[in-house]
Amino acid sequence: MQLSVIHETRYRYETPVLQAHHMAYLRPVNSSEQQLHEFSLAIEPEPSAQAWSMDRYGQQRCYFELTEPHEELLVVARSRLSTTALPPAWQGKFPSVVLPDGIPWEAVARAMQYEAGQAFDDAREYAQPSPLAPVQDSFRDYALATAPRRDWSAHQVAAALCHRIYRDFQYKPQATDVSTPPLRALALRAGVCQDFAQVMIAALRSLGLAARYVSGYLLTEPPPGQPRLVGADASHAWVSVYCPQAGWLEFDPTNNCLAGETHVRLAYGRDYGDVAPLRGVIRGGGSHELDVGVTVMPE
Incomplete structure (x- = not known):
């Protein structure tokens, strides 16, 4: 089955976040059950630092850092992949x-x-x-x-x-x-x-x-x-x-x-x-609202 996935995460903060460090597990794995064809990750505001690395289990994760004050964080992951049917x-x-x-x-x-x-x-x-x-x-x-x-x-x-x-x-x-x-x-x-x-x-x-x-x-x-x-x-x-x-x-x-x-x-x-999809540590922000939207569609 050919599938496309859009995963959108939006944080709205009560007061400005002065600094933030986040880790994202939003890139689907390549395995015998599925093959990843395309992937993109968009982050607003633009991170001051961003890096991909392998975790202890050999999976891709993305670290990003925000050093400018912000009242909203938007992370959108888009994937195209194929999955394998069971016998x-x-x-x-x-x-x-x-x-x-x-x-x-x-x-x-x-x-x-x-x-x-x-x-x-x-x-x-x-x-x-x-x-x-x-x-x-x-x-x-x-x-x-x-x-x-x-x-x-x-x-x-x-x-x-x-x-x-x-x-x-x-x-x-x-x-x-x-x-x-x-x-x-x-x-x-x-x-x-x-x-x-x-x-x-x-x-x-x-x-x-x-x-x-x-x-x-x-x-x-x-x-x-x-x-x-x-x-x-x-x-x-x-x-x-x-x-x-x-x-x-x-x-x-x-x-x-x-x-x-x-x-x-x-x-x-x-x-x-x-393997939380998105987690982090922030300075400031007060209380927050979180909206998560996921769309999985057959192509």
Whole structure:
């Protein structure tokens, strides 16, 4: 599928910002699932300094600095890319999706533990706790209550968790914010895609499995007979789960499916804190208003 994406972020400040330092993860990754053809990033006011670099996971990020007083910041990222469809057997909603073969999840959990002299596997980092996806008994209990049989693969466990979170949780944008701990979201049984993803990651890590956070976009279809509204889409998040035999596979608990050709990958990290689309430190500004508009369109 050929897609174009426009991601517009606008900050309006109560008082002038005297100095600002920002980091943006807005350039989609190149991977086996997608190929980036064009990308541009426009920033107003014009930065006094701007530089691209690779993060620890090999992904492109943009640092920019503003040294002139400003009351508004506008960042617009435009991308053109192509995505790859899933095999037909993998398409649809859980539990009807056919998953690739894998070794039992307990064997995967043992392989994710650090031992002296073992062969290097960079997936082990994603089995460790992180600030917004910790390892705790509450998450382990939630995962075990999903009835992961001993002979299930890591991806079968992930599919069961994906289906249960979709069934148990309500999508409520006002119930949480970007700093809400996943334990709070688990107690509320409510939140947005970021919360669903981080609850699922924390549950998998609490079983000893490796799971990472995926930041990106989702192509949504307008109601029949209605035009596609510019800026009506939003950023999205889902989960990538590892099995040594089958590799990484991506699960979307908000929509109870595998991530396919309608999903655009921006970046991978341990949790949202690693790959927030735009974050920064400012001096001045007072309170602010934030408007974010995302448009994902098939070409």
